[in-house]
Amino acid sequence: MIATAPQEGCETLPKLLARNVLRYPNKPAYREKEFGIWQCWTWSQAATEIEDLACGLADMGLEPGDSVAIIGRNRPALYWAMISAQMCGAIPVPLYQDAVAEEMIYVLDNSHARFVIAGDQEQIDKIHEVQDQIPRVEQMIYHDPRGMRKYGAPNLSDMAKVRAKGREKRAEIWPRLQALQAAKTYDDTCVMLYTSGTTGRPKGVVLSNRNIIETSKNSAEFDNLRSDEDILAYLPMAWVGDFIFSVGQALWTGFCVNCPESAETMQTDLREIGPTYFFAPPRVFENQLTEVMIRMEDASRSKKWLFHYYMAQAKAIGPRLLDGESVGLGDRIKYFLGNLFVYGPLKNTLGLSRVRVGYTAGEAIGPELFSFYRSLGINLKQLYGQTEASVFITQQPDGQVRSDTVGVPSPGVELKMADSGEVFYRSPGVFVEYFNNPESTASTKDADGWVATGDAGFIDPESGHLRIIDRAKDVGKMSDGAMFAPKYIENKLKFFPNILEAVAFGNDRDMCTAFLNIDMTAVGNWAERNNIAYSSYQELAGHPRVLEIMRGHVEDVNVSVATDPMLSGCQVHRFVVLHKQLDPDDGEMTRTQKVRRIVVEKKFSDILTAMYDGKSEIFTETEVTYEDGRKGKIKATLTIVDAAVQPAQKLEAAE
Amino acid sequence: MKDSVESYVTDDGRTIGGVMLDLRNITLRFGGVEAIKDISFNIREGEIRAIIGPNGAGKSSMLNIISGFYKPQEGEVLFDGVARPPMPPYQVARQGIARTFQNIALFEGMSVLDNVMTGRMNHMNASIFSQAMWFGKAQREEVENREAVERIIDFLEIQKIRKTPVSRLPYGLKKRVELARALAAEPRLLLLDEPMAGMNVEEKEDMSRFILDLNDEFGTTIALIEHDMGVVMDLSDRVVVMDYGRKIGDGTPDEVRGNQGVIDAYLGVSHD
Incomplete structure (x- = not known):
């Protein structure tokens, strides 16, 4: 692989910032809604804040090579803190803000963080709680002073004060920092991000300036991103995607990063900002759609008719228009009217009116869900990526969007398939190493820079797009030798709005079974409309009529699975609707909301055994963790439901 | 003794100042019914003061006297050391006293x-x-x-x-x-009439947090009526206990908890 030379003056993020100050001094760079009003900072204002904080941090003793942990919700001040740390030659390490204290110990300790910059009291409290277990942490800085008045620890400072101190001592410190930055190269570390850890402990992925800047540049060119884009920064700051979108690409192209007022107001803020470049995991789109459908159920009959009529039109015409195919005049007029009456107002309500480029990734997106957004005229595309790749491995170009593939290799990315079906890639975005973990680095990345994705897939011969089947290590065999791909079935199940989460089992077993989680919003609304009383999640999840609906969904999935000759053995024979939602606080999911299969299998092993023993009911007791870290137990008797299976096309002869 | 008027600092670092509101020998009658009988207590600057008692003890009436809604037949109300003449509630509000209601009184359509x-x-x-x-x-x-x-x-x-x-x-x-x-209204004294009635545990915790925070951050003095004993004992600096219109206890949560009259009132000893 040929290493590309950096553009002059673009080797590090602080240098990109300086470039933006020259290029767009008075253009909005960051916005945040506070006290009901969107506050705005231009590139030059932001740069001043960042430099002041950098001087303040250096004054407090931040040394080149130190790690700075950053924890909090998406706020400009925290994005700035990351660049400030880089100005001091230090390495920012963003952490998941909803991590419980114990999870934080591991990352803080593993990353050798000397400084912690926290958003608010909540985060500081968590660190205080475990302080004696993280002796390396020397200084703590908080941004929001609310509730912090009585915290007297000597190593705790208010960010505003640090900044003020930095401003005061700027004349003395800034030249030193400038010299430090000038010496930084394209191959120095830019940031360290922790993988979400679907399996085992999270690993610190070291990404260089080259990784971040090359990736930002390539992906910005791929989608023709410009300096007048608006994005909404609402996904966890510790996630590589947010770092690329809200930091890398924002600095590269000079577009504006908007931060919501709070996590709960995201939908309102989305509508107010109307981003032009939008990223969301399928979950967000799914929630939006569920909300729309629920509200349509309650609408008047004429409105319902209007909605359903024009949505049917949109489904037929919208995607063709987006893909630039030829569409007849009559259809164009229909779509125009639909846009006037339904799509336009709907997009506006969703906050997606201005979206020019939209991406979804992280999980497979249901074809129904995907086409709903596409038919409204929203250019929603899929991408496939990893922390180790600085996000981008493949993405869908405009006009070549399909729901079952993840697109063509991103610019600069090479792909190859191993014999086992596992996908390998090589790109300028490929990570430097796992921090302090040469064994893992060696087992993931070979000497030539090829990285194993851990996913099994193939290139679709028709379109040339990559298609992902499942995690390579999750693909197994059933006891009769048929291929078992749990993700494939789970995704099909999850495409039903009533099913929030599904976990399928079947490896080395004679039949496939599944655990389901109901979607409280969708099923709750259904219960309300059907006069079904319930007092808790558990009660609703166990309601016989809910189980009946679930059985219907599972049987529908079986019908569709049966048509796939390769995977027809994976039909779900029996299932259980779990009495609790799978939750990251209980370790059943990662912080990025991916199921930890092994944990779930172990934790609910009693239920699993009962399913294979042919029982029809099982009493179980499960430990749960509340948001404040306390633990409790819930008990339930779960019904095991049998679902009808279709005759498997290929295997029938063998039986 | 915390009844002295000198200011002191609580264990959690808040400063409790001098007497802000002093109620002296208050008696309130509705026709022949004596709702409040000769009650005196005070509220000091910066403290959280709870008024507790069984149903019908006269707690809400007491709050209504402080807010100027009821005029006591006997006794006087001193605000900042000055006797307060009978005045309509809006004037009381201008003096810096605000309240919430037991039954929510918001403008529903707004x-x-x-x-x-x-x-x-x-x-x-x-x-x-x-x-x-x-x-x-x-x-x-x-x-x-x-x-x-x-x-x-x-x-x-x-x-x-x-x-x-x-x-x-x-x-x-x-x-x-x-x-x-x-x-x-940026009140100096905030009257809360059963702020946690009908709430679940989580909502109560949130509300308690807000009450403590606003007392701490804004220095607002708070007088609250509450039935949840756990909440009262955790939140308040001093507690007044009322029963059948009389004051039967007054002091820190610990003092009140050990007061025989209070125990009797709550365990339902017969009144003769």
Whole structure:
């Protein structure tokens, strides 16, 4: 692989910032809604804040090579803190803000963080709680002073004060920092991000300036991103995607990063900002759609008719228009009217009116869900990526969007398939190493820079797009030798709005079974409309009529699975609707909301055994963790439901 | 002894000042019924003062006297050491006393923001004309007051429902909106009439947190009526216990907890 030379003056993020100050001094760079009003900072204002904080941090003793942990919700001040740390030659390490204290110990300790910059009291409290277990942490800085008045620890400072101190001592410190930055190269570390850890402990992925800047540049060119884009920064700051979108690409192209007022107001803020470049995991789109459908159920009959009529039109015409195919005049007029009456107002309500480029990734997106957004005229595309790749491995170009593939290799990315079906890639975005973990680095990345994705897939011969089947290590065999791909079935199940989460089992077993989680919003609304009383999640999840609906969904999935000759053995024979939602606080999911299969299998092993023993009911007791870290137990008797299976096309002869 | 008037600092670092409101020998009658019989107690600057007692003890009546809604037949109310002549509630409010109600009393059809804005009424004095035209002083005032209101919305974490009509909110949130409206008046003394009635554990915890925070951050003095003993004992600096219109105990939560009269009242010893 040929290493590309950096553009002059673009080797590090602080240098990109300086470039933006020259290029767009008075253009909005960051916005945040506070006290009901969107506050705005231009590139030059932001740069001043960042430099002041950098001087303040250096004054407090931040040394080149130190790690700075950053924890909090998406706020400009925290994005700035990351660049400030880089100005001091230090390495920012963003952490998941909803991590419980114990999870934080591991990352803080593993990353050798000397400084912690926290958003608010909540985060500081968590660190205080475990302080004696993280002796390396020397200084703590908080941004929001609310509730912090009585915290007297000597190593705790208010960010505003640090900044003020930095401003005061700027004349003395800034030249030193400038010299430090000038010496930084394209191959120095830019940031360290922790993988979400679907399996085992999270690993610190070291990404260089080259990784971040090359990736930002390539992906910005791929989608023709410009300096007048608006994005909404609402996904966890510790996630590589947010770092690329809200930091890398924002600095590269000079577009504006908007931060919501709070996590709960995201939908309102989305509508107010109307981003032009939008990223969301399928979950967000799914929630939006569920909300729309629920509200349509309650609408008047004429409105319902209007909605359903024009949505049917949109489904037929919208995607063709987006893909630039030829569409007849009559259809164009229909779509125009639909846009006037339904799509336009709907997009506006969703906050997606201005979206020019939209991406979804992280999980497979249901074809129904995907086409709903596409038919409204929203250019929603899929991408496939990893922390180790600085996000981008493949993405869908405009006009070549399909729901079952993840697109063509991103610019600069090479792909190859191993014999086992596992996908390998090589790109300028490929990570430097796992921090302090040469064994893992060696087992993931070979000497030539090829990285194993851990996913099994193939290139679709028709379109040339990559298609992902499942995690390579999750693909197994059933006891009769048929291929078992749990993700494939789970995704099909999850495409039903009533099913929030599904976990399928079947490896080395004679039949496939599944655990389901109901979607409280969708099923709750259904219960309300059907006069079904319930007092808790558990009660609703166990309601016989809910189980009946679930059985219907599972049987529908079986019908569709049966048509796939390769995977027809994976039909779900029996299932259980779990009495609790799978939750990251209980370790059943990662912080990025991916199921930890092994944990779930172990934790609910009693239920699993009962399913294979042919029982029809099982009493179980499960430990749960509340948001404040306390633990409790819930008990339930779960019904095991049998679902009808279709005759498997290929295997029938063998039986 | 904490009854002395010298200010002191509590264990958690708050300063409790001198007496702010002094109630002396208050008696309140409705016709022949004596709702409150010769009660005296005081509320000190910066403290959280609880009034507890069984149903019908006269707690809400007491709060109504403080807020100026009821006029006691006997006794006097001293605010900042000055005897307060009988005055209508709006004048009491101007002195810096705000309250919430046992049964939520919000404007159901109005948005949360508008409801909280009404709490700023005493901070606006532009003319009707100016307000109708939204011109000059009225405009300036609205901007200033909106800013104050937004700080409260931020403090109580109700940004999400800023524009939602109150009638669409669940009970727990309505209570919080009512607190926001009372806070909007920037009171020195805040009267809370059963702020946690009908709430679940989580909502109670939130509410307790807000009460402690606002006492701490803004230095607001708080007098509250509450039935949840756990909450009362955790939150308050001093507790007044009432039963059948009489004061049967007064002191720190620990003192009150050990008071025989209080135990009897709560365990239901017969009154002869």
